[in-house]
Amino acid sequence: MYGMLLESVQYFVQKEYGDEVWSDILRISECKYTVFNTHQVYPDHIMADLAGALESITTMSHNDYMTFFGKCFVRFFSNYGYDNTIKGTGRHFTDFLENVDNIHIRFRLSYPKMKSPSMYLTEVDENGCILVYRSTRQGFTHYLMGQLHEIAKNIFKLKLEIKVLETRISEANGKKIIIVTFRLNFENGHYMKMKTEKESHLETSPLSPFSCDVLLRLFPFGILFNSAMMIIGCGEKIIEVAGKRGKQKLLLQPITKYFKLRRPKGISFTWKNTFYLKSVMFEIELLRIEFLKENSLKCPGKKESSEDEREIEIDGKSISPYSLRRDSQPGFKNILLKGQMYYLKDIDAIIFLCSPVINDINELPDLGLYLNDLNQHGLSKEMVLAGWQHHSKLELMFDKAEQRSTELENNHALLDTWKRRGDDLLYSMIPRSVADRLRSGDSPLSTCQTFDSVTIMFCELVGFNSTTVEDAMELVSTMNAVFSCFDSLMDRFDVYKVETVGQIYMAVSGAPEKSDSHACHICDVSLCMVKHVDQLQIPSGTKVGVRIGIHSGPAVSGVVGIKMPRYCFFGDTVNTASRMQSTSTTGMIHISATTKNLLPDGKYRFSDRGSVQLKGKGEMETFWLFDNEIQ
Known part of the structure; x- marks a missing residue:
């Protein structure tokens, strides 16, 4: 719809209810526009959203406000002289109703993208008429009723009563059309005479x-x-x-x-x-x-x-x-x-x-x-000799321009869809905050960050071998089922999935968004992963298990690579967490003493595993982690 319709709403809402209420309904309706331009085209749902927002903060209903908005538009367009166009359609209100479509055709030169409804009369008598309204827009029945009330009252000095006889939806040229039949009661004796x-x-x-x-x-x-x-x-x-x-x-x-x-x-x-x-x-x-x-x-x-x-x-x-x-x-x-x-x-x-x-x-x-x-x-x-028939040719040009504009809008919508899909893919590879910095023109090196303390978890799928093509296909299917389950758990516990390499799943908490509870988050998600693997129904029926290793400490992160760039972590903490996983056993969560010291007392149960020889690290004191609810 054109901005003039929304301009009328803004003007009279501010006049009737004040600027503060207008600001409130913009916020409630989540309308991103604060000013409306007369000849700019806006989404149709904005007006219904504004009516719904008014309904939420006052005692009137949504339909009452749509009727009010219709009356506002008639009052508002008089400032542009459009009331004279209505007066010129005929001596009587019925003449106006019979010529509404001609008025819309006249306005198409000024508003070429106008998607005007169609109206015609089926019965006319001394007490009024029956009006049939057809439109591709739904939800504007009461808006039309408000317009008719105001035109009858202020332009033709009539008292109008409107009753909806029937509402139905049909389809034409692949579009849904709402058809509403009204009974309009007004003094129509002069027209009939x-x-x-x-x-x-x-x-x-x-x-x-x-x-x-x-x-x-x-x-x-x-x-x-x-x-x-x-x-x-x-x-x-x-x-x-x-x-x-x-x-x-x-x-x-x-x-x-x-x-x-x-x-x-x-x-x-x-x-x-x-x-x-x-x-x-x-x-x-x-x-x-x-x-x-x-x-x-x-x-x-x-x-x-x-x-x-x-x-x-x-x-x-x-x-x-x-x-x-x-x-x-x-x-x-x-x-x-x-x-x-x-x-x-x-x-x-x-x-x-x-x-x-x-x-x-x-x-x-x-x-x-x-x-x-x-x-x-x-x-x-x-007219041909003088070249006077430009009006219809201009309308044809507007039709072509409107068609191209519609195609452009469809292409923009398709572009937004693919952009959103591209964003989803990018954010699945790189954290949103880091990706946005790269988009703004920052170099990949500027995304490198140092974290004083993070907790890193490695999880390996165990329980099957892939010696044949069939075994390999079964492995891929199983890994997809298990890793998809793990992915759904990450956001619940404020954990970021770093990558999967073969049968290894790596995750971190405390980066890229810093958190003081990073050790708890990793331990909570690890316990859920063990439970879900036990309960997960693998399509192939294969019984799999996991072995998990966890360690906490400082780390450095950043984006590396040009083709298929990845957000990676570096440092001794990563190596130690990997060694904790490789020395774990199936169905167990192996944590270091550093991680244990970061966990609150009483929330988890631990079992001392003693000193474990880790490659490149020597002997380290480690523990098994259990849920406190497990007896």
Whole structure:
């Protein structure tokens, strides 16, 4: 949604509740925007989040605040003069309701990315009307109700009552559309009186009925179709565009075969939509390639694969449909028709009274048209000569720009997704704090840190041998199951997994984030690892065990390497912890006296193992660690 809608919310919330409440709801809704720009596009959920935040600190409901926001927008857009546009739609509130879609089309030049809803009336009487609202946005029903209340009250001086009759969700063009049917109760007697007078005037008119052919001669690009969406009549210029036997091609054919609905946007080309949106300006694109396909010739020596790939003969030359879609062939460009749908009650059909949209006289050859093909009445020829039909061309340009913008937004979203996956992969290799420093431009050497005291743990999987390919595959599967289980335990105990090398799992606590309880954290996670391995169900059914060694002391850490860089630890503490693991036994946790002295009394049980000969260290006093709950 555009920022103007959120600007109105901010202005009136600050006016009604104060700046402090506005700051509170921004914080509660976790909205990262503090100022909204009129022409900037923001996520749709922001408005609902603001309403939810207001609900949490006041007594009103979420729906009440969405209604309030709708009223705020109507009050706010009067500052831009948009209330005059509404007043100019007609004398009555019903006139405005019938022309809402036309107003949205008018505003698309200023707000090209606007995803406007569609509205039409199905029943009108002296007490009001039934309004059908269609939108791709969900959760804005009460917002619309607030807008209608405020427009009826302040612009048309009416008291309006709104009742929701039905809410349903359908799907069109791969998008979910919410459809809400409202009953609007208001004083509509003046509109009905005017409508009755018009109808009575037509009934008493001395004019006699005339043939539809007269309309089709007046509108040479007009199209007549019935409730089954079958073409039952065409203007002479449409028949000429269709080529040989044009009339036979078009009559009793589905209109959607040769014509594509471009506007109103977001609706399907159906009888119901064209009937109820009679007051809305329609734009339909004549698909010229469909006419040319029917005269296509199979190229000699070329295997025919499908209708879309079949080449078309134009002036004795074979042209591919792809070339036509690029509008590269003069005289065969699609024609955009713009006009109004008019219902003919006597024959239960709709006629599309339209004219081609032409930018200037230089475009006529590309369309295969001439000035004398245009309507003899009205200003069609004069507008082409003067180049006045820029409005529709600008809309087409905006459509293309909007499509490119949507593609760009999708690419940005995809980029964010892959960036997040890349971050997750990077943070699994290097601590977040270190990775962020490297991203900011720091050299790898600057990430080196010295820690006065950390606790390092080595854990080895034991209990199987890999002598064959099958054994190796079983080993990989088992290691994946066990190490994935260990990974899930690390964050619970504030322990950082350093690496796995073969069947060895290395972890540290107290680095890179310093902690005074690093020895406790390593011991706690080691006890859990022993328990989980005993309880873990290995897919292959292999029974495995672990032997763990732990030592505490100073260490140095840093990122090493260019390809596949790793966050590594160096120092005598690492070597000693590795020796503690290699001299441990299956199912046991082997800790040094240094680590034991860092553990609180009473939390763990120890068993003195005595002096143990460690390679490169000589004899050291070591202990077995047990959970205090184990008897």
